[in-house]
Amino acid sequence: MDTSQFIQRDETCWEIxxxxxxxxxxxxxxxxxxxxxxxxxxxxxxxxxxxxxxIVEAAYAMPDAHWGYGFPIGxxxxxxxxxxxxxxxxxxGFDISCGVRTLHTGLNITQLEPHKQALADALxxxxxxxxxxxxxxxxxxxxxxxxxxxxxxxxxxxxxxxxHDLERIEEHGCMAGAEPHYVSPKARERQKDEMGTLxxxxxxxxxQRVSKIFDPAVAKVFxxxxxxxxxxxxxxxxxxxxxxxTEFLKDMAMSAAQYQIVLPDRELACAPLNxxxxxxxxxxxxxxxxxxxxxxxxxxxxxxxxxxxxxxxLHLDLLYDVSHNTCKLEQHTVNGQKKSLFVHRKxxxxxxxxxxxxxxxxxxKTGQPVLIGGSMGTSSYVLxxxxxxxxxxxxxxxxxxxxAMSRSKATQQWQGRTLIEQLAAQGIIIRCPSMRGVAExxxxxxxxxxxxxxxxxxxxxxxxxxxxxxxxxxxx
Amino acid sequence: MPIxxxxxxxxxxxxxxxEHFEHKADIGIRGIAPTLEQAFEQAAIAMTAVVTDxxxxxxxxxxxxxxxxxxxxxxxxxxxxxLIYEMAVHGLLFKRYQVAIDNxxxxxxxxxxxxxxxxHQPAVEIKGATFTELRVYQQxxxxxxxxxxxxx
Numbered sequence: 001m002d003t004s005q006f007i008q009r010d011e012t013c014w015e016i017x018x019x020x021x022x023x024x025x026x027x028x029x030x031x032x033x034x035x036x037x038x039x040x041x042x043x044x045x046x047x048x049x050x051x052x053x054x055i056v057e058a059a060y061a062m063p064d065a066h067w068g069y070g071f072p073i074g075x076x077x078x079x080x081x082x083x084x085x086x087x088x089x090x091x092x093g094f095d096i097s098c099g100v101r102t103l104h105t106g107l108n109i110t111q112l113e114p115h116k117q118a119l120a121d122a123l124x125x126x127x128x129x130x131x132x133x134x135x136x137x138x139x140x141x142x143x144x145x146x147x148x149x150x151x152x153x154x155x156x157x158x159x160x161x162x163x164h165d166l167e168r169i170e171e172h173g174c175m176a177g178a179e180p181h182y183v184s185p186k187a188r189e190r191q192k193d194e195m196g197t198l199x200x201x202x203x204x205x206x207x208q209r210v211s212k213i214f215d216p217a218v219a220k221v222f223x224x225x226x227x228x229x230x231x232x233x234x235x236x237x238x239x240x241x242x243x244x245x246t247e248f249l250k251d252m253a254m255s256a257a258q259y260q261i262v263l264p265d266r267e268l269a270c271a272p273l274n275x276x277x278x279x280x281x282x283x284x285x286x287x288x289x290x291x292x293x294x295x296x297x298x299x300x301x302x303x304x305x306x307x308x309x310x311x312x313x314l315h316l317d318l319l320y321d322v323s324h325n326t327c328k329l330e331q332h333t334v335n336g337q338k339k340s341l342f343v344h345r346k347x348x349x350x351x352x353x354x355x356x357x358x359x360x361x362x363x364x365k366t367g368q369p370v371l372i373g374g375s376m377g378t379s380s381y382v383l384x385x386x387x388x389x390x391x392x393x394x395x396x397x398x399x400x401x402x403x404a405m406s407r408s409k410a411t412q413q414w415q416g417r418t419l420i421e422q423l424a425a426q427g428i429i430i431r432c433p434s435m436r437g438v439a440e441x442x443x444x445x446x447x448x449x450x451x452x453x454x455x456x457x458x459x460x461x462x463x464x465x466x467x468x469x470x471x472x473x474x475x476x
Numbered sequence: 477m478p479i480x481x482x483x484x485x486x487x488x489x490x491x492x493x494x495e496h497f498e499h500k501a502d503i504g505i506r507g508i509a510p511t512l513e514q515a516f517e518q519a520a521i522a523m524t525a526v527v528t529d530x531x532x533x534x535x536x537x538x539x540x541x542x543x544x545x546x547x548x549x550x551x552x553x554x555x556x557x558x559l560i561y562e563m564a565v566h567g568l569l570f571k572r573y574q575v576a577i578d579n580x581x582x583x584x585x586x587x588x589x590x591x592x593x594x595x596h597q598p599a600v601e602i603k604g605a606t607f608t609e610l611r612v613y614q615q616x617x618x619x620x621x622x623x624x625x626x627x628x
Contacts, residue, residue: 039500066500066501067499067500067501068501068608069606069607069608069625069627070607070608073501090606090607093627094603094604094606094627095603095627130593130598131527131591131593131598131599131600131601132567132591132593132598132601134567186561189565190561190564190565199601200598200599200600200601200628201600201601201628239564239565242560242564242603242604242627243561243604245603245604246557246560246604246605249604249606249607250545250550250553250554250557253550253607254546254550265607266549266607266610267606267607267608267610269607402501403500403501404500405500406498406499406500406502406503407502407503407599407600407628408496408498408503409498433593433597433598434593434597434598434599434600435597436597436599437597437598437599437600440599440600
């Protein structure tokens, strides 16, 4: 887009002053190149978000922002319930609490190398991936209720994991305030056989090598060293989250007039935080966050089983688990005053800095790990939260690369089988049930994640700690 | 508001068809046809084509679907979302559809078959129909267009 539409505040901060119905400014964190490459739709969507009731400070876009639904993907906005603030189903997205979890393996790349094929096979056999895949777990009514209320803690009680996993998950593995009675029978039906499945599209499980350390002191606390092997899981709340998003989007669109909310775009459908509909959505959305946390916990259990079948006795500890499609109640300082705000992060990662009260002791000095997924065949990154991020964008950072090309263009340009061969020549093993799926997720169909991470670091949203390179990728 | 419908003679010349349109993160589906109902049927075939080649899908299984909405655009999103739900819960893909729309109520039969990983090579699961680029309208040539972006 045209950079002359912005006032450049500093090297990485671009502002659109309030105009028309905008209640607050809109701010994009990017360098000139990333900003030029962004779709004009990001400008439109971000300025639309700035018109919503009760928005505080500014509508923010992260360096990986791209055209989304109502909110840009990579959008952050906080709302004050005391100022008539709203919650937006579109501002959270369909894949509620989609996120990334990274596990230590205790192996280095030399130890993995002779067993790469065997590990790829074991992981592909053990973790259901792709369209229509079902898990071995069937949830009856009671188990569904337990899962929606307890999240990863429930999964632990069922034998999927260990107590010390929990401190390495946001919300200690269980999102408070879940109200399963606002989760529809259809959403439950869609989920009852999907626990412990990866899904499809850009979801994956990846075995990665730590290729570079940027901050040795923080990397040491995170337990990362060059040539260590880690495993990252990227997935969300599966069918349950999608159904909740679908249903509340329609309900909110139909109720906007009743709440006297003018929607510049129907996809921005929202409801006042203090309204019955707003509260119902929050209750259901939090249950979906628990579903995502339970799902990643079960996949972790399956991953441990698969790894143990190749490396007997090996134990996988969590580095951390982050969610990047959420709306969470958080304390933030606005104009010197402590405020309770509902922070929407749509394709943006929470990035609490050092000393934040919600962080476990182990991360008190470093800030939380911020896990940035790459695309198939490209780097991923581990960053850490900074104190400055609180003032930059309510402690938020980017979440990934973002697409540079549509799915249809990608399938015209690449063939799945050829891509798999090319990546194999680079030492990267791909396992995927669909060749067309591989083509749609071609590495070059995504933006350069390294450029995005560089700007997140320079903008003070989060600080670079380590770079990860793919070794094995199980695509959903 | 009741859904108004008109099928002037010249629009009958348009062959019902579907197409995809560009969205950076996801994909747009569009049905174009002489009638509103056929445009909805074509949009739904475009939705199947996001997942697999509709020609690879048989039509041995039939299910019925009903939904309502206060306007045609929300009705299109509801229709696609009902299909996404049926696909997800029953592991189905749909080849063709018969749609009737009366006063904001849609009644339809969807014909398809169970997903076969080998045969269909399904590329993605669809999460939901979004309101992005959600439009239902009549073109200058009177053909009906029904479109939206689906989140994959």
